[in-house]
Amino acid sequence: MKELRCDxxxxxxxxxxxxxxxxxxxxxxxxxxTEREKITLHNKKPTTDTRTTAIxxxxxxxxxxxxxxxxIKSFAEPIKNIKVFDSTANxxxxxxxxxxxxxxxxxxxxxxxISVLIKELKKKNNVDFITGxxxxxxxxNNSRIISCSNNKKINSKLIIAADGKNSTVRKILRTNFFKKxxxxxxxxxxxxxxxxxxxxAYEIFLKTGPLAxxxxxxxxxxxxxxxxxxxxxxxxxxxxxxxxxxxxxxEILNEQIYQLVGNVTxxxxxxxxxxxxHINEKFYDNKTVYVGxxxxxxxxxxxxxxNLGLRDVKSITKLxxxxxxxxxxxGTKSFCKxxxxxxxxxxYRLYEITDKLDWIFKKDQFYFKFLxxxxxxxxxxxxxxxxxxxxxAMGI
Ligand SMILES: Cc1cc2nc3c(=O)[nH]c(=O)nc-3n(C[C@H](O)[C@H](O)[C@H](O)COP(=O)(O)OP(=O)(O)OC[C@H]3O[C@@H](n4cnc5c(N)ncnc54)[C@H](O)[C@@H]3O)c2cc1C
Numbered sequence: 001m002k003e004l005r006c007d008x009x010x011x012x013x014x015x016x017x018x019x020x021x022x023x024x025x026x027x028x029x030x031x032x033x034t035e036r037e038k039i040t041l042h043n044k045k046p047t048t049d050t051r052t053t054a055i056x057x058x059x060x061x062x063x064x065x066x067x068x069x070x071x072i073k074s075f076a077e078p079i080k081n082i083k084v085f086d087s088t089a090n091x092x093x094x095x096x097x098x099x100x101x102x103x104x105x106x107x108x109x110x111x112x113x114i115s116v117l118i119k120e121l122k123k124k125n126n127v128d129f130i131t132g133x134x135x136x137x138x139x140x141n142n143s144r145i146i147s148c149s150n151n152k153k154i155n156s157k158l159i160i161a162a163d164g165k166n167s168t169v170r171k172i173l174r175t176n177f178f179k180k181x182x183x184x185x186x187x188x189x190x191x192x193x194x195x196x197x198x199x200x201a202y203e204i205f206l207k208t209g210p211l212a213x214x215x216x217x218x219x220x221x222x223x224x225x226x227x228x229x230x231x232x233x234x235x236x237x238x239x240x241x242x243x244x245x246x247x248x249x250x251e252i253l254n255e256q257i258y259q260l261v262g263n264v265t266x267x268x269x270x271x272x273x274x275x276x277x278h279i280n281e282k283f284y285d286n287k288t289v290y291v292g293x294x295x296x297x298x299x300x301x302x303x304x305x306x307n308l309g310l311r312d313v314k315s316i317t318k319l320x321x322x323x324x325x326x327x328x329x330x331g332t333k334s335f336c337k338x339x340x341x342x343x344x345x346x347x348y349r350l351y352e353i354t355d356k357l358d359w360i361f362k363k364d365q366f367y368f369k370f371l372x373x374x375x376x377x378x379x380x381x382x383x384x385x386x387x388x389x390x391x392x393a394m395g396i
Contacts, residue, residue, distance in 0.1 A: 001153045004128070006030040007330065008320075009147060009156035011135050011169055013039065015053070015110065016292025016309040017162030018117035023066050023317040025124045027324055032154055034147075036163075038132040039118075046114050050269040051188050052226045053113060054079070054201070054214060054303035055106045057394040059310045071116045076106035077217045080199040087206050095389065104201070104394055105303075107214050107226070135163070138172050145287040145331070158331035159288040160316065165278060167294040175290070176281040180355060184209055184275045185236035186300055187229045191253065192222040194262030202260055208232060210301050210358065213257055224268070225261055227253065228300060230358075236272045275299060279351045283312075283343055284336035291316060296347040299354040308350055315342040 008024065010017045013035030021033045039046050055063070055076065063069040080103055084093040097104050121127050133149040138159070140146070146155050161169035170177065197215040204211045209230030216224040229236075239249065250264045257264075279296045283289060292309030319339050323330050 001148070001151075003146075003153040003155055004032055005155045006032045006128070007157050008032070008160055009034070009145075009154045009158070010160045010162055011147070012036075012161065012163035012167075012292075012294065013129060013131065014047075014162070014164065015113060015117075015306055016294075016313065017160075018114065018121060019310065020160055020162055020291055020313050020316065021127050021129075022068065022117055022120055022124075023313055024320055025121070025127050026066075027317070027321055028126065029320065029324075029330075030126050032128045032130065032156070033121075034133040034135060034149060034152065034154065035129070035131045036134040046118060047111050049110045049114075050190060050271050051110045051228075051273075052107050052190075052214060052216060053110055053306050055108055056304070056307045057102050057105060059307045060106060062310060062314055068116070068120065071120065072108060072113065075112040075116075075217065076108045077215050078103035078199050079105040079107065079201045079215060082201045082203065084203045085205065087204060097394075102394070103199075107201075107216055109216075135168055136172075138169070140286065143329075143331070157287070157329070158335075161288055161290045161294040162292050163294050165276070165293040165297040167290065169288060170280065170290065170294060173285040173288060175285045177278050178281070179276060179278040182230075182275040182277070182299065182358070183233065184230045185233045186273045186275055187227070187231060187236045187239055188269075188271045188273065189227045189229075189249075189253065190216065190224065190268040191227065191264050192219075192224055192266040192268065193264050194223070196223050197225050197261050200260075202257075204257075206256075208235070211256060212303070213260060214303075219268075222266070223261065227257070228303075229256070230275060230299075230301070233274070240270055240272045277351060277355060279348060283340045283347075286333075287331040287336070289316060289336055289339045295343070296351055298351050299358045301354050301358050304350055304354065308347055311346060312343050315339060318342075 007029040008031045010021050010033040013033045017033055021031055025031060060069060063072060082095040082104055121129060130152060133152050135147050135149045137148045144155050144157060145159055159169060161167055163169055199215050201215060202213040211229040214226050216226050218224060246267055249267055253264045277298050280290055283295045291312040295312060298305050316339055323335060
């Protein structure tokens with residue numbers, strides 16, 4: 001089997017792996033990215049994922065600093081206002097951005113994000129992107145780490161594992177992790193509707209789980225939004241089953257979204273995703289660091305999962321830059337631990353916050369309803385606290 005030598009081997013070529021490769025490539029390292037799926041690199045739709053990502057303002061600033069935002073901007077729909085309803089406590093919250101210069105966030109299709117990243121990476125001559133390559137073993141040789149997949153042997157100084165929540169690298173290296181199972185699935189539906197969304201994002205807390213309606217860019221001059229509804233797996237499976245009539249699905253949506261964007265006129269896509277959350281015991285192992293969902297995955301209740309992964313990318317890029325400037329070795333224990341210390345607390349905090357939010361909003365016993373109503377009302381009256389929540393959501 002042919003052996004490829006490089007400085008960095010990035011395992012996983014989705015949102016986090018591709019972004020890592022792009023950001024780090026400007027530092028001059030020789031990089032190999034391997035991706036299990038067979039992606040056709042010149043395909044305009046490189047993924048079947050129909051989800052969108054809510055990019056927080058703070059993440060947008062980082063993407064801007066890397067010269068990427070100019071290519072993403074034309075696909076991004078701004079969020080200017082967030083409205084939160086709690087159907088069990090019958091109360092609501094309204095978040096606006098305290099400054100008019102920026103937005104609360106941006107909604108971008110995952111397929112667009114991936115194609116922008118692939119297009120930009122193809123321009124880099126120090127990055128090799130190998131698809132259809134499923135990593136299945138790891139060994140060490142002196143100061144190098146060697147991975148084997150079905151079709152390649154890659155010899156590098158450091159593996160950056162970006163291979164998602166069921167990370168193969170984590171399994172092989174036996175890095176421990178903590179996991180929460182939610183017994184929920186997220187239903188993701190992109191749809192056209194009658195009224196303009198006015199760049200408002202809605203988060204509705206239903207007894208069954210949170211339902212978000214997020215503003216998307218118009219398509220063929222038609223108003224478009226995406227709905228993310230966490231619900232019991234059997235209900236989601238019924239909705240996604242091909243036997244369900246489209247008109248019936250439109251009726252279900254119209255009932256759930258209270259005409260917030262007018263009637264649903266057309267269903268563009270329906271997909272579902274099982275929900276779970278995890279956090280690795282540490283974000284490194286021997287000559288390996290974990291980024292994105294390979295390190296942590298969280299409940300999508302606040303749309304922060306990839307934003308958190310992007311902060312890992314920011315940390316590893318900064319550390320690799322500093323290591324290069326100081327002419328130090330990459331992949332040493334101290335290197336990996338420094339990366340871990342920069343990211344772990346931030347991820348742990350969000351892992352816990354999103355988990356507790358989901359738990360509390362599902363409670364509908366009398367005393368919980370009372371507490372939630374009192375809590376939401378006092379937040380709504382307290383502009384300073386509201387501003388703090390907005391800044392937290394914006395990642396600034
Ligand atoms: C319903 C839903 C909505 C969400 N909405 C938002 C949002 O609005 N905002 C936000 O910030 N986040 C959101 N998230 C979270 C976000 O989608 C994830 O955090 C993000 O997609 C993780 O990207 P990743 O590249 O780290 O992992 P993945 O997308 O899982 O990619 C891992 C890649 O590694 C590859 N791979 C796996 N094993 C191997 C192997 N052995 N060898 C080679 N390659 C391998 C896989 O094929 C895959 O391409 C949402 C999540 C869900 C479920």
